[in-house]
Structures are given as C-alpha cells and as structure tokens.
Amino acid sequence: MHYFDTIAALRSFFHTSRTTHQLGLVPTMGALHDGHLTLVEAARHQSDLVVTSIFVNPVQFNNPDDLARYPRTLEADLEALEAAGCDVVFAPSVDEMYAEPPLLRLHFGELETVMEGAFRPGHFNGVGIVVAKLFNIVQPDRAFFGQKDLQQVAVVRRLIRDLSFPVELIRCPTIREADGLAMSSRNRNLTPEERELAPALYQALTLAHDLLAEGQSPAQAKAAVTGYFATRPGFQLEYIEVANADTLQPVAEVLAPGQTAVCIAAHLGNVRLIDNVVF
Ligand SMILES: Nc1ncnc2c1ncn2[C@@H]1O[C@H](COP(=O)(O)OP(=O)(O)OP(=O)(O)O)[C@@H](O)[C@H]1O
Ligand SMILES: CC(C)(CO)[C@@H](O)C(=O)[O-]
Ligand code: BAL
Numbered sequence: 001m002h003y004f005d006t007i008a009a010l011r012s013f014f015h016t017s018r019t020t021h022q023l024g025l026v027p028t029m030g031a032l033h034d035g036h037l038t039l040v041e042a043a044r045h046q047s048d049l050v051v052t053s054i055f056v057n058p059v060q061f062n063n064p065d066d067l068a069r070y071p072r073t074l075e076a077d078l079e080a081l082e083a084a085g086c087d088v089v090f091a092p093s094v095d096e097m098y099a100e101p102p103l104l105r106l107h108f109g110e111l112e113t114v115m116e117g118a119f120r121p122g123h124f125n126g127v128g129i130v131v132a133k134l135f136n137i138v139q140p141d142r143a144f145f146g147q148k149d150l151q152q153v154a155v156v157r158r159l160i161r162d163l164s165f166p167v168e169l170i171r172c173p174t175i176r177e178a179d180g181l182a183m184s185s186r187n188r189n190l191t192p193e194e195r196e197l198a199p200a201l202y203q204a205l206t207l208a209h210d211l212l213a214e215g216q217s218p219a220q221a222k223a224a225v226t227g228y229f230a231t232r233p234g235f236q237l238e239y240i241e242v243a244n245a246d247t248l249q250p251v252a253e254v255l256a257p258g259q260t261a262v263c264i265a266a267h268l269g270n271v272r273l274i275d276n277v278v279f
Pocket of ligand 3: 060061149152
C-alpha cells in the first residue's frame, strides 16, 4: 500500500502508474470501522486502484468542540486499510489542503434547508468544497459514499452534476453493529452507559418504518418517535423526518418502494448521532 500526505507526491505517483486503471475513491475522516471497510471492499470490486482519503475537514465542522473531539487513529487506520486491500492512502494535513481558508462558498439550495443542512449551518459548504478538491486531486472514476450520510450523498450527487465531474457516485448500504446501531466514528466517544442506550436510535427508525408500512401517515410516525424519546433519558432528539430519499424534502405520504427515507438525529451526552432507513 502506498501512503502520501502531499498532493504533489500523490500526483507524481498517478503520473507514473495511472495509465488505464479504473480508479475508485473512498473519502473518509479516518477512525475507520467496518462501515468504511465495506466502502473499500465495494471500491475494490468496481475499480483496479483504490484510493482512500483520510482527512478531518475543519471546514465542514460547525461545532468546534465536535472537531476537537473527533477521533484520530491514523496508525490503526493504515493497518486496517492495508488488510482490506486498499492500494493508496492520501492523508494530507490541514495546511496541505487549505493553504488559506477557502473563499469559495457552495450552496445546495433546498437540499440544505432541511435536517443536516438546517442543524449544521455551513456543513455542506465544507463537504462540497473538500469533495470537489478530492475529486480534482485524485480524479477518480467512481467515488463510494455510505447511505448513513444520506443527505451527503444527495449533496455530492448534485455537486457532480453542477460541476460536471466525470465521477460515478456509488451509494453503499449502512453497516450496523449487532444491536442495530449504525457504525460511526463518533460512537467511540460514547461512554459505556451511552453505548448501551444508543441502539434506541435505530429502534426508533424501525418503529417509524413499521408504522408507515402499516399505513400510518408520516406525521403520525414522527409523533410516535417524538413520544418514544420523551420517555428515554439521555437522548435529546434533534429531528425525525420522513423524506424523499433523493431530494431529502419532507413528504406527507409514503412514496414508491425505495424512495422514502426516515431520517433521525439525536444527541446522546456529548455525541451527536444520525441514522436513516430507506424503504
Ligand atoms: N455504518 C456505515 N456504513 C456504511 N458507510 C458508512 C458508515 N459510517 C460511515 N460511512 C461512510 O463512510 C464515509 C466516511 O464517513 P466518516 O469518515 O465521516 O465516518 P463516520 O463513521 O460517518 O463518522 P462520523 O459520522 O462520526 O463522522 C462516508 O461516506 C460515510 O457515509
Ligand atoms: C465525505 C467526507 C469524507 C468529506 O470530508 C465526510 O463528510 C465523511 O466522512 O462523510
Ligand atoms: N459523516 C459525515 C461527516 C460529518 O459528520 O462531518
């Protein structure tokens, strides 16, 4: 496995070795878990050369404490990527990626008026900028993103379309712990007590899904989830939404199969968790 921490070194490697390779990019912020490794696995199946980026992008953090607490485990990440068959790791410093704070501002219209966009102002500007930079630096044929960050998938899809990046976006399913909790780097910041409570997030999504499948309305399903958390200590529910899985706009009724998403965000102690199901 090759490791690069500068853009120049990575470009020089591609210059000499790229030729006809189909290149797959897995963008991450590190602190890798099996969710990330399934993206690498998918990339391996659909590319000849897999590049994983590890970069905790300060521009997408709207909360400085969240940035400071974000787990960083580079050595273990490199071991996991080597074992997973990743070919190239690109792990630049903040200075390497941003000689100066970017002046560019990206807007994603109604995509950022809801959920993650509404509760994390500026977040998708930061995601859009760093993903555009990674696309320019790595020039992948395909890029692999997790469904766990469903709104991010929609933002990147739009970024690709608006800027004509010749990149195919692949959405990969959410990988869960045995108790249903979606794997997430931030899970490492949960206390043992919080970790025991955490599966309630997925249970709430399942409750909403089941009610919708029985014919209840999105409003009824959302009210049920709000009630579920009202009796649950430790959690602060931020939002529960039933939305179009592509546009992320709220819907008043269930859509065709595969097009409805139930999305949730909640704080558990100091940790903010998100999850969703699409059906
Ligand atoms: N459980 C998961 N299953 C599938 N993909 C995932 C999972 N968790 C994260 N990903 C994907 O991995 C990529 C990198 O995500 P990131 O490094 O932010 O990890 P994360 O676990 O989502 O961490 P956090 O949510 O705490 O930032 C994203 O495309 C994300 O959607
Ligand atoms: C796509 C990404 C790597 C951009 O920093 C990040 O938002 C993430 O890890 O999901
Ligand atoms: N996993 C999405 C990146 C973030 O939370 O900032």
